[in-house]
Amino acid sequence: MACLTDDIERYLLRMLGEGVTLEIQRAEVADRFGCAPSQINYVLLTRFTPARGFFVESRRGGGGYIRVSRLPEDAWGEAGDLPEALDQATAEHHIARLVEARRLTPREGALLRAVVSRDVLNLPLPLRDRVRAAVLRAGIGGALRWQQEYANGVQRVGMEP
Amino acid sequence: MACLTDDIERYLLRMLGEGVTLEIQRAEVADRFGCAPSQINYVLLTRFTPARGFFVESRRGGGGYIRVSRLPEDAWGEAGDLPEALDQATAEHHIARLVEARRLTPREGALLRAVVSRDVLNLPLPLRDRVRAAVLRAGIGGALRWQQEYANGVQRVGMEP
DNA sequence: TACTGCGATAGTCAGAGAACGTCAGGCCGG
DNA sequence: CCGGCCTGACGTTCTCTGACTATCGCAGTA
Known part of the structure; x- marks a missing residue:
């Protein structure tokens, strides 16, 4: 339904x-x-x-x-200032936002959503939300940082920005 | 019976x-x-x-x-039977192999590598390796599953409008 | 002008209802 | 007696509503 x-x-x-x-x-x-x-x-x-x-x-x-x-994209502050702890719903909201803004591909979104799921981070509760936040921050950071390195690499070879 | x-x-x-x-x-x-x-x-x-x-x-x-x-057998492949626990080096090795095999994009590789890092999964040691394995499995599964759902959609059963 | 009352909005919150999840324990075949 | 099957009671999460509250603009009035 x-x-x-x-x-x-x-x-x-x-x-x-x-x-x-x-x-x-x-x-x-x-x-x-x-x-x-x-x-x-x-x-x-x-x-x-x-x-x-x-x-x-x-x-x-x-x-x-x-x-x-x-919200204008530059008001988000990227992954830098995600809170110290995140429940699953809020984490998924952040992921959805980044996918919608095309900072992450839908597949990367699916990957991250799987990774921050309750069942995967099978930990007692105050801890689980902290690990989830750390994982999400790292994941977003990892993807975006790669982008930057990739762009720089291309630039070295002589492509336009 | x-x-x-x-x-x-x-x-x-x-x-x-x-x-x-x-x-x-x-x-x-x-x-x-x-x-x-x-x-x-x-x-x-x-x-x-x-x-x-x-x-x-x-x-x-x-x-x-x-x-x-x-997940179809061939897509899941070797990722399916990852062990119950994984140290960081082994996890990264697996990620590299999947990127090499084009099951994951390089950027997804970077994302996953960030996520399974020692500093992110900041947990005591027998536990950390188990969570890392769960996270890695889930991440790979999440990405591959997206592919499939995107292509084939969702089959609902029962209860008509 | 200043005040006051009224109609038109929107906000909040507790609680009912609709799913699904968990777990201890009963049952039963081998 | 052991292990897998199955249930029922109870717990958790999400949705939706209705009663009550808060706020705003305007018109009438002193």
């Missing part, structure tokens, strides 16, 4: 695709999907997170709105 | 076909066989193990599912 949350997520992503900022009315979207208005908050809370590269702002009252936009 | 577990295994294998990712609902399959839902977990645990080249993931809650996939 494709759940409502996933449907609404797809809908918003499609709307968002056409511009950098999307402005919606909560009640209008809820109506379109025949659900409670607070469902929209749930979708935004669980799917359009900062870790995934989204920014949400809103205003209440007459003429109120909810705005969803993508 | 056609036991239930064997029946369910056969059923899932038939659904799974070649190189397809299968998506099921635990309760639906349990119903079909008139058994307890946890029986499905037992089948997955004892028959669809990573050692046999299977991969199982799931999501709980409304709209939950269980996904089963298998």
Whole structure:
């Protein structure tokens, strides 16, 4: 069963695709999907997170709105400032963001997602989240650093930047 | 003595076909066989193990599912029977071999090498080598599995809209 | 102007419901 | 009696709703 949350997520992503900022009315979207208005908050809370590269702002009252936009890439800080510990969901959000921004290939995303999974890092809990963060940082760093080395190598041979 | 577990295994294998990712609902399959839902977990645990080249993931809650996939023998190959524990040098050797064989891109190699490094998996020693092996297996599997899902999609079974 | 009340939004939170996971223990054939 | 099969009770996670709360703009009024 494709759940409502996933449907609404797809809908918003499609709307968002056409511009950098999307402005919606909560009640209008809820109506379109025949659900409670607070469902929209749930979708935004669980799917359009900062870790995934989204920014949400809103205003209440007459003429109120909810705005969803993508964070500019340079506001992310790459892998450098990921937190010391990461739960699985947040780690996957970070990966999704990097794939969407084409910093990682989808296959690299799948690789990393597998690697940070709960079952693979089979460790007791405060530790597991710390190792996951370290692994994710290293993985992202490893891939991006390779890119740089590769680019430099090519440049030495005389290609254009 | 056609036991239930064997029946369910056969059923899932038939659904799974070649190189397809299968998506099921635990309760639906349990119903079909008139058994307890946890029986499905037992089948997955004892028959669809990573050692046999299977991969199982799931999501709980409304709209939950269980996904089963298998890597084709030739893609999984030598990576499939990596030992239970791996020191860093051996792990890197395996990675190099897979890159050489074009199972992984050089960049994926760099990613994995970073991830299995001693400093990243900062754990006491008998444990570290075990986690490293698990991480490596998962990473390779994750990458190869993506390929397959991308090509063949997901086969959903049961429950129509 | 300043205040006040009202309608129109959106936010929060607890809780119900829908999946799946785990585990101790019963059962049964060899 | 041992090991594999199977279940049921209980735990965890995710979704969705409804009641209640907070905020905003505007119109009317002193």
